[in-house]
Amino acid sequence: MLLYKQLLAFRPSKMDFIFAVKTFIAGMLALYIAFCLDLTYPMWAIGTVMIIVNPYSGMVSSKAVYRLFGTAAGAIVATIITPHLINTPFLFMSVLAVWVGFCLYISLLDRTPRSYVFMLAGYTTAMIACNSINNIETVSVFDMALGRVLEISLAVVCTAVVFSVIFPVHLGPAIQQRVDKTLNDTRQIFQKILTEHHQDNNYSELLGAITRDIADIHALAVHLNYEKGELQGMTKPIQELLHQITMIVSNLTAAAERIRQLNAIDGHYQQGVLTLHQHIRAFIVSKTQIQEADLTALPPEFEQDFQYLKRLACPEQQIILAGLKMDIRHLIQNVFTVKLIWQLIQRGEKHIPESIATLTTSYPSLHRDHGMALRGALAAVVAIFVSFSLWIYSGWNAGYMMAQLAAVSACILTAMDNPVPALKMFIRGSIYAGILTIIYILGIMPEVKEFWQLALVLAPTLIIFVMMYPHPPLTGLALPTMVSFIMSLNLQNRYSIDPLKSFEACLGSVAGPIIAVMAVYFIRAISPEESVNRLLSKHYKAMREALYLPYGVEFRIHLRSMLDRIGLLNTKLVQSEALKQAMNLALIETSAIVDLSRLDELAHRADISQQLKIHIGELQNLLDYAFRNQEKQLHLDEEIRAQVMMKITEIEQQLQQPNDHDLQQRLQISLNNIRSSIFHRPTMQAEA
Incomplete structure (x- = not known):
């Protein structure tokens, strides 16, 4: 019911429309070239465009590169294992399931955008294997894998070119805006901590929100290497800046705790804190251009202010004040460190001064849950076993669609605590795609004779659904609907309409995600x-x-x-x-x-x-x-x-x-x- 309200309330903006039109142009361009090159499955070219698009050109380019590498790795593995194991079905699906599970496990541990490479390497192997087996009499595994790589490459190039040339939207300004907001939030919290002396003030929630924002920006910064905006190539400096901001968060939290302790004993010291805050604020503002020599600088009144505080405070507060002094001294030094790095970034300089102890490592210091990654991998293994077994032992012609979508569905949303609601949305999108496919196959496609006619009849559906992509509540419905719709149409040069075959493919596209949902629900999902x-x-x-x-x-x-x-x-x-x-x-x-x-x-x-x-x-x-x-x-x-x-x-x-x-x-x-x-x-x- 909530989804329907969101659909009724949906009002696309001008930027949403431009984004959808650019996606449509990239998709049609990829499809047209695939037709001209007489590739086996042109639908993979336009389908890939629907998957990798994003409003920001840098994110499109990075996702495209990651997808290309992941596809190539999956194609190589599929080419190696399929010919040797195809006559031993149980061993074949065991090796395939373990490979997909392993790739998903690594992907879930990585927690950066590059994890897409590992995930894609896993389920691309399953997709190529399934399609190779389904077309074993007409297409070799190598040709299928090569065609997959060519079609993905074509989609990647077309999408990257279109989004880089036609009204490009760069990620740099958005990241700069979010970093400025984070820095401003820390300034405001510091002011509140030192000027609002209420014992019931709880700053941990506000500071916790900053840590969440830092994690989001950290992931976004990876895409800066793939765009031409103001912050091009500034991934490492931005991530180092974020690492240093976390030190400020720690200092602010410690200072807030010391203030809380002081207030619990006596409040006579508070006038001295107000004076301290004024001097610190004026000192930080006065340093408009930070030099390395300023990193250890303190306000000239710093010692005097704390001496005044000690005279105002009672004996029981002296140790707490000494702790507050240490926390604020470190806070000021970390603030200047962040300001210096931010100034260097805005000047286009990538180096970090040697006087700054860098926290950026070759493998980012992020939380990794090996247990949940293993459970996610196990859920994918079970989904592949069940779907392949049903396909093999039932002999269902459309079983290949069920098997490959079970593998894809088990991978794409496993990073969530409980992916089941999202996977249910995926199933709902597949059902809607099936309805659209039937309408097109029976009522529209028989009249299409030229490519321009095909583009014309696809335009309304693609543009309307892609306009929903930038809106998170609707993305979960629009994306699977479009991908399933494009794949179910099975667009080819020598297009022939087979309603029964298309209907079976729609059933398979629904059955696969259902199997994945059940596996994830019983093995991976947690509250x-x-x-x-x-x-x-x-x-x-x-x-x-x-x-x-x-x-x-x-x-x-x-x-x-x-x-x-x-x-x-x-x-x-x-x-x-x-x-x-x-x-x-x-x-x-x-x-x-x-x-x-x-x-x-x-x-x-x-x-x-x-x-x-x-x-x-x-x-x-x-x-x-x-x-x-x-x-x-x-x-x-x-x-x-x-x-x-x-x-x-x-x-x-x-x-x-x-x-x-x-x-x-x-x-x-x-x-x-x-x-x-x-x-x-x-x-x-x-x-x-």
Whole structure:
């Protein structure tokens, strides 16, 4: 019912119409050239255009390149295995299923646009194998594979040329706008943290939304290598910029937590914070052009402002203020780092200054769920086994369509928590495509004699449905409808109408996705709540790993991966209030893992007493045990929490004895942050 309301409310814009017309031109051009070259299946050329189109020319080009590589890999594998295994059906479908499952597994782990290569390599093999078997008496496997590669290449070139020449829309300005918005959001949150002193303010949701935006922009930046816009070739610098912004998010979260702690004890210090904010803001704004020497600069009033804060604050707030000072100092330095990188990007410079510890790795530090990837691969294997078995043992002529679409459907949406609703939409689109196919075959196509007539009768349907592509609620219906419609028409040079064969192909195009839906439903699909539980479990595992990481580039990369996981958490729509709270607390906990690393660093200092070193080692063991406990059951047993709190208290008492002031303060700051941000317990004074 909701879909029908969205269809009735759909009002295409001018840009939607231009996009649809460009798609139609690219599709017709690819189809015409395929006819002229007398390729075996011209429908694959126009069908590929329907699949790879996107409003942004860079995304079209990148997807086209990835599709070409994936198709070539799939064609090579199909050419190798099909002739040798075609006479052993069970072994053949076993090898094919394992290959598709393996490719899907790698694709789900990659989490970048290049994952399309691996996914396509898998299901292209299945498609070529199915069509080769169906036409085994007339076309060889090699010719089928070669034709597939040629038709895909033709579609890729036509689409890339049309979208690059006719009113090209570049991705660079959109990314620049989103980066500017993200930077502006961080500025606003910083202002709110230091100027709005209400204890009920919860900034973790706002900061979590920024991590989600960062994850989205990170994926979009990959396409910049394939367009000629303002940010052409700036993928790595943009991704490095985003990595550095996550450091700001961590600093802001830590600062917000310190402010919350201070407010819980006493509010007399707040006037000093307002003055501090004014000086920091004026200092950052004054630095319009950042130089490398500015990366460690602080406002000239910085020390004076914190001295004033210390005089306003009560004794119980002094350690918290020292922690706030450290967080804000790192925040200012990270802000200047981001500003410098952004200035270099806007000037067209790709290099990152050596003074900046780069977080961009050859393999991005993103969250990867091997368990869910394996379950997705297993669902694809089962779908292929079932569909191929039904085809082989039933002898159904249109079984090849069922088998290949089962493989495709099991792959394309498996990255979602629960792909079943989307796959159901795919089935609905296939049904609508079947209705359109029958109308065209029986009522329109018999009158078509020339190519211009074919283009004329296809234009209304293609343009209307493609205009829905840029609108996410309708994409899930329009895309499968168009692809299934084009494939079911089976356009060829020597076109002959066989209504019964076309009807069987429509049935096969519906049966294949149904098999995939059943396999995915019983093996892969999980609820958003289950997905959040898995992510939180990985979160606590990463917390435990941070205990033993020395502070440096490796630690910052680890923090970046944890914040990426927070971004994924914030995409989940859950009903449980307990899970919502756990999702918000995860960001606060992540902001304090630097204190876990500092704890290990302080424990290895030569000037620390043996007794204090033993106490810190015992605390680390307790923290390790606590995180393992949370990794298994998400919530922490109160007995374990009490043991950790008791050990922290023992160390704090040990610090009352004469010690190095710098060492004592740094350790007190870390202990306070661990108690407050990781275990969500107030300071002893606030609790009393």
